[in-house]
Amino acid sequence: MSSQPLRILVIGGSAAGPKAAAKARRMDEHAEIMLVQREKELSMASCGFPYYVGGTFDDRNLLICTPAGVVRDSAFYGKAKAIEARVETEALAIDREAKTVTIKHLPSDERQTLHYDRLVIATGATPMCPNAPGSELDGVQTLHSMADADALRAMRDARQVRKAVVVGGGLIGFEVCEALRLAGIDTTVIEKTGQILPFLDPDLAKLVENHVRANGPDIIVGNGVAEFLGEEGRLVGVKLENGTELPCQSAVIAVGVRPNIGLARRAGLEIGSEGGIRVNEYMQTSDPDIYAVGDCVECTSLITGKSLRAPYGDIANLQGRVAGQNLIDPGSARFPGITQTGICKIFDYSVGFTGLSVHKAREQGLDDIESATISGLDIPVFMQGKLLISKLVAERATGRIIGYHCIGPGDVSKRVATVAMAIRGGLTVEDMTNADLPYAPPYSLALDHTIVAAHVLDNKLKGRMCGLSASEVKQRADTGADCFVLDTRSPQEFEDMRLGIGERLIPLGTLRARLDELPEDKDTEIILYCKISLRGYEAAAILQANGWRNVRVMEGGIMAWPYAREK
Template sequence: MPSQPLKILVIGGSAAGPKAAAKARRMDEHASITLIQKEADLSMASCGYPYYIGGFFDDRNQLICTPAGIVRDPDFFEKAKRIEALVQTEALSIDRDAKTVTCRHLPSGETKTLPYDRLVIATGASPLYPPVPGSDLEGIRTLHSLGDADALRAVRDAGKVTKAVVVGGGLIGFEVCEALHLAGIQTTVIEKTASILPFLDPDLAKLVENHVRSKEADIITHNGVAAFLGENGKLSGVKLDNGTELPCELAVIAVGVRPNIELAREAGLTIGAKGGIAVNDQMQTSDPDIYAAGDCVECRSLITGEMLRAPFGDIANLQGRVIGRNLIEPGSASFPGIIHTGICKIFDFTVGFTGLSEAAARAAGFDIETATVSGLDIPGYMQGKLLISKMIADRKSGRVLGFQCIGPGDGSKRIATVAMAIRGNLTVDDLSNADLPYAPPYSLALDHVIVSAHVLENKLLGHMKGVSVTEVKQRVDSGSNCFILDTRSPQEFEEMRLGIGETLIPLGAIRGRLDELPADKDREIILYCKISLRGYEGAAILQAHGWTQVKVMEGGIMAWPYPREK
């Protein structure tokens, strides 16, 4: 045992801070470890807040429990981990020369100064608010703290609110939307940009939008909040940028977060260009004895190399673990960066993403190819469910750059598979021959990820020319002279069709009905079916018979986000 135990001080008790403290304790039984937490609760499972609000479970302590069901309160930290946890205590300042932190106990107002040998800043982030009139009205909430979750759960349980708006069409916004919908509250999501879920490309985002609307929740895009309206200090509605007024008794703001960097900035630590605390791969700040992690820091994209902020709980835990090791054995661990992976449940849809979207890849300067695929997650005879995916790759190297997956099927393992492929710099060819597990309860013989890679490989090799559903819609709306061919069966055609001037020739009949196709073999022909597998096979037939501008509508009817005929 050393004569002078290492003094470790951790500011922030949500995710990264407790993880760093716990890892350091496991590596050094004798270190003095103190955790400073401004809130009353510790180590909160914040991603579970919407499900608590929605009534998936009722005991809020489950959000602050260990897997064994023990509440992670100061007593737990003291007895189980020998970590002193000072809750309801705010860190006021850092004196880097004296290596001390001054803090204040909020209920009593008492201040004290704590020494450190090594310091961790895990101060998280604060929710952004639209800078509009009426923001101080009663009835306007965020969902950032456990206190926020408690307040929204109380609204649900009281059953008095009938109409709500959610400001912000990102992950949190739609999780809140579903939670309020489950409470019987008529909910409208307001998104300032043209498309919801900015990590998805518009074609897939539109399909999610359609799904949300099918659940009788509303979405308004291309419109921000101009003002909150109130009566007697209470929220009564919102006014949109276009002048529309929506009545509501509750508004939940979910437009993003701002990193809490004031403490670090006042201490003279370097702040990055993206507004977060600058750290190296060991999660050290510009002061080698001060580390930082979580929502308050910047980290590096492993795809583009640029610095960005990634306010995700899983990333905070990974970074906290790296810090915990380096607190005891400096330089022993590193956090190389992120590829930006996420997933959420939006009503009956899984919505997942990893890496770059098409828009982000193009903005980063990549020359890319994409493939959109529709299909089942497991065989139909096992009650398989639909997935619609989009894979993005670098055209020259074939390196996989991104993947989006939505639908009622199991998209989680598909996102995880491609996330590791991106992390390992794998190519489309690598995924085309991936040895993935197969059994009918879990997968098709060729998993959805492999099929996505096959379609993308066909495009990269020139075996298939694809066209997106949006491009097809644009051609139709502009009066293009393209010939649109539906290769499904007559029964399928009668049950539902797109109504875009298509001609029905079932795949099995194409070879005998070539005379019904355009005589001009340079005229653009677009084929599709339910998922466009038959469309692809039909395209191969037409190409073999001399048509030169044959294309497949990727994803087929299942990827079509526009109105259809029934």
């Protein structure tokens, strides 16, 4: 006699849930698999919402279709995957002892009890909203669901909104900002913390802020929303914490998400320290027959070993695949953790990151760290190379790479992906200095940007170079610190653009003949730079060889200077 087919129930149909269901089907043709989804749509490409809103493409079905162009609706799941998918259906309660889930069909309010052998919770996350009066006004919304995307796209197409605010200066906030600006809407981004993109190195974040402003939108940092202002139920403006009022007809909230853990909590499943469902490396919850995946769970940092939340679509799909395999063959697949890698497009810039920033590393108790900032092209100048500015972070004692940030109009994605895998593999800075990466002029410099970053950081770790960030140099200039600032570029470059902080010009080629123009006191702090600070580094070596003991290089040079320059 044949055994009964395995009964699998998946709660949540956005990304992780459908992936788990599909993987389970591939592993077992005979399992009974059901997927329940509260929304109308299934398997939405939510990261594409800003581009639909902005008009990059017009067919909304592209957000819910396969690479072959087939819409992933209930009929598709039923016919192509033999998965029963019920939309507009909410899971109300889990009875772990009886192994049942009570569901409700939202349009009819009809309730039903479903039995399972193994269960997947993929309930995702809910957008957070500032605790400010007026958030219920017409015109205040998030960009989290297909309905949200439809509403914002309709607003764009109607062209009735002249001014909009985006509340939140993170990844999604700036993707929405670009979409609204490209639609011709006067847009302001409001960020409560002291800088945009809080995960990013502050100097790099300031460069991105400059780029956004150059493309039209305004940015307000260090100020949150105190109240949404309305007339007759409709948004007409926002009032900030400092009392400033900004007129607007639309406010898009992008301040982050909160894990949907209510169902899991009511079922008595363990919740982690970061507010997500606690799972092991097999994506099992505290109940071995219940798995959880996606934005509702906590992950493990591969750098620190600590718990964290990572509400990203790629992570959700990876976790869904692991859970789906383990539903059929328990313990056969693992999800060990993440490095926290991300990227977004902001007008002509890409902003990418992986691992920990200097600030986050110190927050996590990793105090003995070193970093290096560099500027350069992604490919040779004769191939129309574009600028990249990046910061590499490593442990001093071991040289282990723990973080990397990269911004600019060049190919950021390739560089972030390279360092993400270096972190995953536990590579050191010295490992990266001789990395065998692909080279040809259409794709890279002979020494790729990531390798140059490793070279600079290696020089710092081994005491061959002392560096200063742009903000540290600016602070010295603003406070009148006793230092000698030396620009090593050519006279023409100096005439075209300068920092305006009292710097002296001595081109690198003339430095050896003009050492008598430098401070006689060999302990005077001398700060050198050029366009990207390669000439600054070479000049520093000359000065050190001639007895100056306090020589520093401004990392990244003028291209990494995020403050006003003289022209």
